[in-house]
């Protein structure tokens with residue numbers, strides 16, 4: 576059973592963004608698999624790095640649409656993305672420098688952050704983007 580499974584409740588009703596969220600879920604599952612299998616620290620580090628890169632692409636997609644249509648909660652939304660980047664980059668730096676960090680802590684943090692963010696923050700812009708022709 577996957578660590579995190581896609582469900583319609585996560586849909587923001589915009590295909591491009593749902594597909595990106597699904598890809599992020601896949602990376603979280605890959606990370607969790609690596610941690611569970613006791614893979615080497617460098618494999619775990621590489622998966623976290625992939626997550627950081629893909630999250631950047633994803634956040635840029637959302638921010639592009641939200642600024643284009645002047646979404647009223649853009650500033651708060653962008654702040655959430657920035658806070659995620661700061662936290663995960665700090666975890667990644669600790670991993671890279673060999674400082675002990677419980678790998679399962681990272682996958683749990685990313686899973687909890689992403690699911691809460693999608694369900695509470697992302698879901699709010701769905702109808703707004705739909706009204707602007709983005710589906």
Ligand code: FEO
Nearest residue numbers: 634637692693697
């Ligand atoms: Fe899907 Fe606002 O991140």
